[in-house]
Amino acid sequence: MALGDQYVTWNLEQILVGEPLPGNVYVHIDFRFITFRAEGDTIDRIAFDRLLFKKIRSVFILEQDRPKFQNWYGKIQEAEAATPVEPLAPQNKEFPKVREEAHRKMMDIFLSDHPDKIVQQTLETSKKLVVEVMKFPYAVKTLSQLQSFSRSSVDHSVNVSILSTYLAMQMGYSHALILQHVGMGGLLHDIGKPRIKVSDSETPEVIAIKMKDHPTMGLRILDTQSKVPNEVKMIVAQHHETHDASGYPKKLRGSAIYDLTRIVAIANVFDNIVSNGKGTLRERQKAAINEIDQNLFRKFDPQKLEKALKILKMGV
Numbered sequence: 245m246a247l248g249d250q251y252v253t254w255n256l257e258q259i260l261v262g263e264p265l266p267g268n269v270y271v272h273i274d275f276r277f278i279t280f281r282a283e284g285d286t287i288d289r290i291a292f293d294r295l296l297f298k299k300i301r302s303v304f305i306l307e308q309d310r311p312k313f314q315n316w317y318g319k320i321q322e323a324e325a326a327t328p329v330e331p332l333a334p335q336n337k338e339f340p341k342v343r344e345e346a347h348r349k350m351m352d353i354f355l356s357d358h359p360d361k362i363v364q365q366t367l368e369t370s371k372k373l374v375v376e377v378m379k380f381p382y383a384v385k386t387l388s389q390l391q392s393f394s395r396s397s398v399d400h401s402v403n404v405s406i407l408s409t410y411l412a413m414q415m416g417y418s419h420a421l422i423l424q425h426v427g428m429g430g431l432l433h434d435i436g437k438p439r440i441k442v443s444d445s446e447t448p449e450v451i452a453i454k455m456k457d458h459p460t461m462g463l464r465i466l467d468t469q470s471k472v473p474n475e476v477k478m479i480v481a482q483h484h485e486t487h488d489a490s491g492y493p494k495k496l497r498g499s500a501i502y503d504l505t506r507i508v509a510i511a512n513v514f515d516n517i518v519s520n521g522k523g524t525l526r527e528r529q530k531a532a533i534n535e536i537d538q539n540l541f542r543k544f545d546p547q548k549l550e551k552a553l554k555i556l557k558m559g560v
């Protein structure tokens with residue numbers, strides 16, 4: 245950078261996670277611009293989440309790099325739009341709009357200093373999303389109609405909400421209130437993550453241990469709100485408990501885990517494996533199904549897992 249360089253803001257939402265950057269990206273700390281990532285580097289999901297959880301709404305780029313960044317963002321958007329996805333049926337036309345609304349609400353929740361104050365609005369959006377998922381036909385043609393790439397915890401939350409609702413529906417849960425609880429629990433399951441304070445000097449191992457507090461932190465946020473159903477709180481508090489009692493925070497076993505949590509737990513792991521995978525969305529989905537089926541099966545309620553795998557396999 246040379247003397248006289250001008251920095252301009254670049255919105256966090258316009259960062260393409262995992263895509264090589266067309267120029268340097270800076271953050272502003274202690275009145276100085278510091279290189280966060282250099283040209284050619286990528287911002288991965290963990291780094292993106294860290295910015296998000298630190299409530300950083302935008303990063304900085306050099307003014308002269310702006311056209312390169314605009315081009316970069318536009319090209320990827322175009323490529324994603326061109327990825328063949330089974331068209332939605334007429335009854336599902338509202339679905340993308342409501343999904344976008346849920347995405348915005350979760351972005352706000354993760355960026356807010358008072359996430360508890362916007363939980364109520366988010367639950368209203370969640371209800372709308374569940375209504376839209378309920379309109380999907382008995383079996384979706386492809387899972388990519390329901391799941392997009394999880395580039396950050398925001399996409400992940402929306403994906404888990406939609407997948408959990410869909411799985412529950414296909415498993416035979418038909419009561420709207422129950423499906424709402426699943427959808428809400430799925431959307432808010434990681435709400436506690438920004439409450440975990442980590443410093444840049446800590447190792448990934450230390451951070452991973454600290455992050456294990458997020459279900460408890462999430463419950464603490466929701467406990468301040470009288471209108472959040474207990475079912476939703478249970479899902480948030482227990483979503484990392486596993487059937488074989490190897491989970492956290494309480495190492496609950498089997499039937500001690502709330503019934504609906506067991507569905508969200510499957511969707512959560514599935515979306516995480518997909519987002520960490522390689523290849524097209526469909527290749528990643530297939531690999532995630534195999535991974536759960538062959539290696540992770542002990543972690544889930546066997547009956548629910550059998551049904552879930554059948555449902556997921558139909559969509560890939």
Ligand SMILES: [Fe+2]
Pocket residue numbers: 433434458483484
């Ligand atoms: Fe989690």
Ligand SMILES: [Fe+2]
Pocket residue numbers: 400404433434512
């Ligand atoms: Fe999660």
